[in-house]
Amino acid sequence: MKYGYVRVEKKEEIEAQQVQSMIDTGVDPKHVFIDRTAGGYLYRDYYRRMLKHAKKGDIIVVKNLDSFGDFTDEIRFQFKMITTKSVHINVLDTPKLNTDQVVAGGVTMRFSSDLILAVLSYVSEQERDNIKQRQREGIEAAKRSGKVLGRTYKIHKDFVKLSKSVSDGNMSVLQACELMNISRKTYYNHLKFYIIDNA
Numbered sequence: 001m002k003y004g005y006v007r008v009e010k011k012e013e014i015e016a017q018q019v020q021s022m023i024d025t026g027v028d029p030k031h032v033f034i035d036r037t038a039g040g041y042l043y044r045d046y047y048r049r050m051l052k053h054a055k056k057g058d059i060i061v062v063k064n065l066d067s068f069g070d071f072t073d074e075i076r077f078q079f080k081m082i083t084t085k086s087v088h089i090n091v092l093d094t095p096k097l098n099t100d101q102v103v104a105g106g107v108t109m110r111f112s113s114d115l116i117l118a119v120l121s122y123v124s125e126q127e128r129d130n131i132k133q134r135q136r137e138g139i140e141a142a143k144r145s146g147k148v149l150g151r152t153y154k155i156h157k158d159f160v161k162l163s164k165s166v167s168d169g170n171m172s173v174l175q176a177c178e179l180m181n182i183s184r185k186t187y188y189n190h191l192k193f194y195i196i197d198n199a
Contacts, residue, residue, distance in 0.1 A: 004032035056086040064093040077172035
């Protein structure tokens, strides 16, 4: 069985083209799940419904990796969680990540897929390092100009523990946010202020 998943973040986005691309790959229109989310909205109801339907050997078709989340660690977590259940993933914009082809193609195809995911992870880590470096430079510049540094920002009491679980790969950003009942935007604000405080 093939399932299609479409995520659009703005009401004015045209989803018909994505849906058609799913149908063109053999997905029954009745099996296309669509979430229309806005900003940091976490609860993708149709995504969860699709995962409940998908069983071993089934294929989930998405347009691109962004369908799984906005951030690389979340994308990698969802990718791993789905494939661990022996459900295949077809990424229309990145066919080398198609897990059914990885199985069929053997070592070479598997290497290509793993390499692409590794690159995504590396880019994410570099982004975090760059943010940290820019924040340190900002703090140093503020100190040199005589500005008093301080904040009234309050970080959730479980943030340090849960963010460590995210960085260790034990849970996704999405799961951590749900446990703290915060949005992804708030999560990354927490991360920003935590980095500043520990710079």
